[in-house]
Structure formats: structure tokens, C-alpha cells
Amino acid sequence: MSDEIVFYHNPMSRARVVHLMLEEVGAPYRIELVDLQKGEQKQPAFLSVNPMGKLPAIMHRGTVITETGAICTYLADAFPAAGLAPRLDEPVRGTYLRWMFFGAGCVDAALIDRLLSRPAPEKTSALGYGRFDDTVETLEKAITPGPYILQQRFSAADVYIGGQIGFGMMTKSLEPRPSFQRYVGLLTERPAYKRVQQQNEQLLARLKATG
Ligand SMILES: N[C@@H](CCC(=O)N[C@@H](CS)C(=O)NCC(=O)O)C(=O)O
Numbered sequence: 001m002s003d004e005i006v007f008y009h010n011p012m013s014r015a016r017v018v019h020l021m022l023e024e025v026g027a028p029y030r031i032e033l034v035d036l037q038k039g040e041q042k043q044p045a046f047l048s049v050n051p052m053g054k055l056p057a058i059m060h061r062g063t064v065i066t067e068t069g070a071i072c073t074y075l076a077d078a079f080p081a082a083g084l085a086p087r088l089d090e091p092v093r094g095t096y097l098r099w100m101f102f103g104a105g106c107v108d109a110a111l112i113d114r115l116l117s118r119p120a121p122e123k124t125s126a127l128g129y130g131r132f133d134d135t136v137e138t139l140e141k142a143i144t145p146g147p148y149i150l151q152q153r154f155s156a157a158d159v160y161i162g163g164q165i166g167f168g169m170m171t172k173s174l175e176p177r178p179s180f181q182r183y184v185g186l187l188t189e190r191p192a193y194k195r196v197q198q199q200n201e202q203l204l205a206r207l208k209a210t211g
Pocket of ligand 1: 014055
């Protein structure tokens with residue numbers, strides 16, 4: 001069975017984070033571009049990969065993985081040589097998982113609610129992320145003192161949470177606190193980030209040409 005990862009991608013989506021992860025782990029992958037403008041994500045070919053009709057998704061060793069946080073966690077574990085996840089027997093694995101799930105369960109929903117100007121409900125106790133401001137404070141605590149979430153150790157949690165903070169500031173759903181700017185600045189200096197930027201420019205041009 002081929003070890004190549006099939007990566008269902010569109011640069012204008014959360015798939016950017018998975019693209020970064022693929023570059024960080026150095027795994028062999030092939031991009032299948034999905035044109036969101038044309039609605040290819042809702043066509044039978046892609047729905048057979050992800051019935052949600054959403055990106056990102058990967059296929060590796062015959063298994064489909066969806067959900068950005070799950071894909072990042074999977075890739076870090078599947079390619080341990082990259083050192084992007086604490087081992088199962090390291091106590092810091094708990095901290096790592098905590099923030100991965102916080103990203104998926106709280107940050108994502110909070111930022112999208114803010115982006116879509118969805119009014120906060122009066123009673124927030126049943127809302128997974130509670131109050132927007134509490135989520136932002138907690139997010140800042142996650143990257144403090146830094147420089148990374150696991151302090152001196154860069155991990156997949158930074159790829160995921162860093163992507164969310166970058167997205168949040170870009171879309172103005174997150175205020176550009178100095179700590180967020182410092183953190184994102186650090187991540188955009190990484191060679192993997194620069195490679196992804198370059199590749200995505202070409203991919204966007206390809207999508208435009210066929211659009
Ligand atoms: N929970 C998913 C969300 C995936 C998602 O909403 N993807 C968007 C792009 S960022 C998408 O594919 N939208 C196309 C659509 O719903 O038609 C994750 O974290 O990966």
C-alpha cells in the first residue's frame with residue numbers, strides 16, 4: 001500500500017493548516033484541489049470522502065481523516081520523527097491534547113460566531129466555549145509564557161492554534177493583542193510556512209485559471 005497521503009485542499013480554507021502540518025512533518029503527499037467556488041465539495045466524488053462536504057480531508061494508508069484538529073494530531077503521531085507530538089508516556093502529552101481539543105471545541109466555534117456576528121446567548125453555560133472573552137483570555141494563557149504552547153517545544157498544537165490565531169486576526173474576529181502578534185510572527189518565520197505560502201499562490205492561480 002502506498003504511503004503517499006492524498007490531501008484534499010483549497011488554500012482558502014482550514015486546509016491551509018493541514019498543508020502546514022504536511023510540510024512540517026515532511027510526509028510525502030499529493031494535492032487534490034477542491035474548487036469550493038464551483039461547489040466541488042458537495043459533489044458525489046468528494047462526498048464519498050467526507051459526507052460533510054467540507055475541507056480539509058486526507059487519505060492515508062486507506063483511511064480517511066477529516067477535521068483539522070484530528071488531522072494535525074494524526075500526522076504528528078504518524079510521523080514521530082518530526083517530533084511534533086509528545087509521546088503517550090510523557091506527562092506533557094496531556095497539555096498538548098488539552099490545547100488541541102480547546103482549539104477544535106472552543107476557539108473554532110468562538111471565532112466563527114464572532115466572524116458571523118452571531119449574537120451571544122444570554123445563558124452561556126451550555127455553550128461549549130462559554131463566553132467569547134473567556135475563550136480569548138484562555139487562548140492568551142495557552143501561549144504564555146511561550147514562546148510555544150509547550151514552552152520551548154514547538155508542536156502540532158502550535159500549527160493548529162497558530163493557524164486559528166492568524167485566521168482570527170486576519171478576519172478581525174480576534175483582537176491583535178501583542179502576545180498573539182508575537183506568536184504568529186514566530187510561526188510565519190518557519191520554512192514550512194514560507195513553502196506553503198509559495199505553493200498556495202500557485203494553487204490559487206490554478207483555481208483562478210480554471211474558474
Ligand atoms: N470542523 C471542520 C470544519 C471544516 C469547514 O467548515 N471547512 C470549510 C472551509 S474552512 C468548508 O469546507 N466549507 C465548504 C462548505 O461547507 O461548503 C474542521 O475543523 O476541519
